[in-house]
Every structure is written in structure tokens, then in C-alpha cells.
Amino acid sequence: MTGRADVVVAGGGPAGLQFARSMTGRSNRSVVVLEANDALSDNDKSTGGTFDRVIEGFDIPDSVVMDDCADVVFEAPGASEHLPIPGYVLDFPAFLEFLGEDAEANGADVRTGCRVTDPLVEDGRVVGVEYREDGDEKRVRADLVVEATGPRAVLAGPLGMFDRTSAQRGIGKEYEMEGRYDLDSMLFRFDHEAAPGGYAWTFPAGDGVFKAGVCWIDDFHERHGPDDAVIDDFVERWVAADDRWEADERRAVHAGEAVSNNSMNRRAVDGLVAVGDAVSSINPLFGEGIRPGMESAEMAVDVALDAFAAGDTSRERLAPYERRWNDEKGLHWRVQRIVGELLYDFDADRQARFVRKAGRMDRAGARRLQQYELSARDYLSLYPFDPSDVGKLPRLLRHVRSARDRLTASRRSTPGSSPGR
Numbered sequence: 133m134t135g136r137a138d139v140v141v142a143g144g145g146p147a148g149l150q151f152a153r154s155m156t157g158r159s160n161r162s163v164v165v166l167e168a169n170d171a172l173s174d175n176d177k178s179t180g181g182t183f184d185r186v187i188e189g190f191d192i193p194d195s196v197v198m199d200d201c202a203d204v205v206f207e208a209p210g211a212s213e214h215l216p217i218p219g220y221v222l223d224f225p226a227f228l229e230f231l232g233e234d235a236e237a238n239g240a241d242v243r244t245g246c247r248v249t250d251p252l253v254e255d256g257r258v259v260g261v262e263y264r265e266d267g268d269e270k271r272v273r274a275d276l277v278v279e280a281t282g283p284r285a286v287l288a289g290p291l292g293m294f295d296r297t298s299a300q301r302g303i304g305k306e307y308e309m310e311g312r313y314d315l316d317s318m319l320f321r322f323d324h325e326a327a328p329g330g331y332a333w334t335f336p337a338g339d340g341v342f343k344a345g346v347c348w349i350d351d352f353h354e355r356h357g358p359d360d361a362v363i364d365d366f367v368e369r370w371v372a373a374d375d376r377w378e379a380d381e382r383r384a385v386h387a388g389e390a391v392s393n394n395s396m397n398r399r400a401v402d403g404l405v406a407v408g409d410a411v412s413s414i415n416p417l418f419g420e421g422i423r424p425g426m427e428s429a430e431m432a433v434d435v436a437l438d439a440f441a442a443g444d445t446s447r448e449r450l451a452p453y454e455r456r457w458n459d460e461k462g463l464h465w466r467v468q469r470i471v472g473e474l475l476y477d478f479d480a481d482r483q484a485r486f487v488r489k490a491g492r493m494d495r496a497g498a499r500r501l502q503q504y505e506l507s508a509r510d511y512l513s514l515y516p517f518d519p520s521d522v523g524k525l526p527r528l529l530r531h532v533r534s535a536r537d538r539l540t541a542s543r544r545s546t547p548g549s550s551p552g553r
């Protein structure tokens with residue numbers, strides 16, 4: 133069976149749903165969303181920590197916000213600092229349901245239980261997708277396909293837009309607990325005892341509820357953690373670690389992976405744009421992915437509307453999205469990947485020095501940190517220098533070169549070039 137739409141979105145996470153919501157809100161294009169899970173809310177991996185840019189910028193209602201926080205606390209062994217960064221904690225499954233309902237109210241057709249398997253490619257151009265629903269193989273043809281399947285990169289992988297295998301992989305697991313939480317803050321702890329090669333966190337989540345989790349990047353976890361580490365053991369220890377909170381009952385468990393590279397990926401080919409984590413939009417320093425995923429979707433919609441107006445969804449028309457992402461985000465993400473590589477490898481002394489330096493940032497600096505718009509001077513003032521850094525230079529230089537090459541390749545890429553090239 134073959135269906136037809138102007139746009140088909142593969143994946144109903146924050147990025148895909150925001151694309152559908154915005155495209156249908158700003159045009160009369162027919163949009164179909166295909167989500168593999170049986171319900172949008174089944175994607176419950178995320179803690180849902182976010183900032184005003186998402187709540188205000190994307191009109192997110194209070195009903196899907198579990199809590200708001202006065203500030204962010206950074207901690208390390210022997211150091212604790214408050215940063216004046218207000219935040220919000222989303223009920224992530226409810227947030228996804230809201231995005232889906234809003235897209236449907238605008239006219240989108242959001243279908244769950246539909247697993248996209250392959251791009252449909254004809255004459256080097258993506259013309260739709262193949263998917264499975266109730267055991268049947270089906271197809272939808274579209275003028276524009278949106279790849280939004282998250283870190284699995286179901287379409288971006290085969291099309292050669294994002295190579296998961298050469299990217300950095302991290303995992304995270306979180307318990308949503310009933311109990312007492314005394315802080316009005318999102319707390320992040322950089323401490324290899326609590327989270328080897330990553331960080332541990334606690335966020336408030338409404339009256340008598342909080343979230344506590346642990347994440348790590350595989351490469352750094354190998355260096356700083358025990359060989360036989362089980363992430364649940366770390367989460368359980370973290371939940372019981374501190375008398376600023378006390379857990380009674382576990383309400384839910386959230387877990388997932390994050391796969392990221394420098395984010396300088398190919399985001400457009402003939403007939404397709406890729407948004408969110410399918411092309412590594414997640415911030416590589418702290419793993420914040422909701423805001424950049426939605427921002428990437430919005431950038432892609434801007435360009436897709438122009439492409440539709442011109443009656444041409446070739447790469448040539450869609451590539452301004454890729455260039456805008458690389459110019460506005462990619463360059464920052466590149467530097468922050470490098471900073472992340474250093475941060476998650478610090479010993480306890482340098483973790484503490486980093487936290488103390490972050491605590492000295494003024495309100496404007498904290499805002500730049502929250503918006504990932506740090507200047508070279510900010511990085512220098514945050515960085516706890518050590519003679520051992522010299523040994524890391526060759527690896528870091530390789531990252532810088534590879535990111536620079538990708539940016540150059542993206543800027544030079546031939547208009548109208550075929551998928552996967």
C-alpha cells in the first residue's frame with residue numbers, strides 16, 4: 133500500500149513533532165508523522181530539564197512542566213556552586229503528547245506503531261519512506277522526508293549523513309522518585325565516584341517528587357570506572373547519597389543513549405532534511421538535546437517553506453538549513469565537544485577547580501553558558517589548566533581538523549548532489 137503526503141516525518145520525538153507542528157502551523161502542507169512506538173509518550177528516556185528558550189520560544193504550556201527551578205548547582209568533590217540559571221523540568225512523555233496533539237490540531241496526521249525501515253530512493257533522490265505497521269509493509273511518497281528518528285538515525289545512517297559508529301556514545305539512566313527534595317535547583321555533580329566519566333544529577337519534579345540519574349560517556353567511563361560497572365548500582369547509590377533528598381518510592385525509570393559527534397553533519401540531501409539527534413544536534417558538553425533538536429526543526433521548517441514555495445525540494449534549496457545550523461550551532465558544538473572531552477576526563481581536583489571557576493561567572497556569563505555562546509575569554513576563565521593538557525593536544529587537534537574539514541565540505545558541497553555521497 134502506498135500513501136502520499138507533502139511531508140512525511142520519520143520519528144515522533146521533540147524534533148520531529150516540532151517540525152510537524154510548525155510546518156502545519158505555518159502552511160497548508162499535508163504532513164504525516166510515523167512513530168515506531170505505540171504511543172508518543174512511550175519515548176520517556178529524557179529527564180526533561182530545559183530552559184526559557186523552549187518554554188517561551190515554543191509556547192509550551194504549564195500543564196507539561198513538572199517544576200521550575202531558581203538556579204543550577206554544579207558540584208564536584210569539595211566544591212559546590214550556584215549559577216544564576218533558572219530552568220524547568222518537563223514531564224517528557226506529557227510534553228511529547230502535547231506536541232503531537234498540537235500538530236494534529238493544525239492538521240498533521242500523527243500515526244503511532246509505524247516503524248520506518250528504509251528511505252525510498254529514485255534516481256538518487258529521496259521520494260518517501262518504507263515502513264511497517266501491524267506486520268504489513270507500506271510506503272508513503274512525499275515531496276519532503278524529514279529524518280527525526282533520534283540517535284538510531286534510521287534514514288541518516290544509510291544515506292551516509294551520520295555515522296553512528298565513529299561518534300561518541302553515552303548512556304544515561306534516571307529514577308523518578310517520590311520523597312523529599314530540599315533544593316530549588318537542578319544539580320549536576322562531576323565526580324567519578326558518583327558517575328565515572330560523566331555526571332550525576334537531581335532535578336525537582338513537583339511536590340514530593342524528584343528525578344535522580346547518572347550518565348557517562350563510554351570512552352571516559354572506561355578510563356574512570358570499574359570494568360564491571362552496572363549503571364543501576366550507580367543510580368541507586370546516588371539516590372541514597374545525600375541528605376538534601378530522601379527517596380520513598382520509585383515512580384518510573386527513564387533510560388537511553390546519546391550518540392554525538394561534532395554535529396557538522398550533512399543535514400540535507402535531495403528530498404530529505406534531517407533534524408534532532410538523527411544528525412547529532414544534542415549538545416556534546418552537557419547532553420541537552422530537547423532545545424537544540426527543536427531549534428534544528430525550526431530552522432529546517434524555515435528552509436522547507438522556501439523550498440515548497442519554489443516548487444523544488446532538492447538539496448540545493450534545502451542546504452541553507454545545513455549552513456545555518458553549522459554557522460549558528462555547529463561551530464559552538466565543535467568547541468564544546470572538545471571541552472567535554474577534557475571535562476569528563478578531569479581528576480577530582482580539576483573537577484573541583486572547574487566548578488569553582490564556573491561559580492565565579494557573573495549573570496551575563498552564566499547566560500552565555502546556558503545559551504552555549506561562550507567566548508574564548510569565557511573558556512579560558514573556566515578552564516582549570518594543568519601541565520598534563522599538553523599530552524592531550526594531538527587528540528584535540530584531530531577533532532578540530534575533522535570538524536573544520538566537515539564544515540568546509542558542507543560549504544562546498546555540490547548543489548543537488550545525490551543522497552549518501
Ligand SMILES: Cc1cc2nc3c(=O)[nH]c(=O)nc-3n(C[C@H](O)[C@H](O)[C@H](O)COP(=O)(O)OP(=O)(O)OC[C@H]3O[C@@H](n4cnc5c(N)ncnc54)[C@H](O)[C@@H]3O)c2cc1C
Pocket residue numbers: 142143144145146147148166167168169175177178179180181182246247248249280281282283284286303304305306386387388389390407408409410414419420421422423425
Ligand atoms: C537518560 C537521558 C536523559 C536526558 N535528559 C535530558 C534533559 O534533561 N534535557 C534535555 O534537553 N535533553 C535530555 N536528553 C536528551 C534528549 O532527550 C534528546 O536529545 C532528545 O529527545 C532528542 O530528540 P529527537 O526528537 O531528535 O530524538 P528522540 O527523542 O530520540 O526521538 C526519536 C523518535 O523516533 C522514534 N523512532 C526511532 N526509530 C524509528 C523508526 N524506525 N521509525 C519510526 N520512528 C522511530 C523513536 O521511538 C522516538 O520517539 C536526555 C537523554 C537521555 C538518554
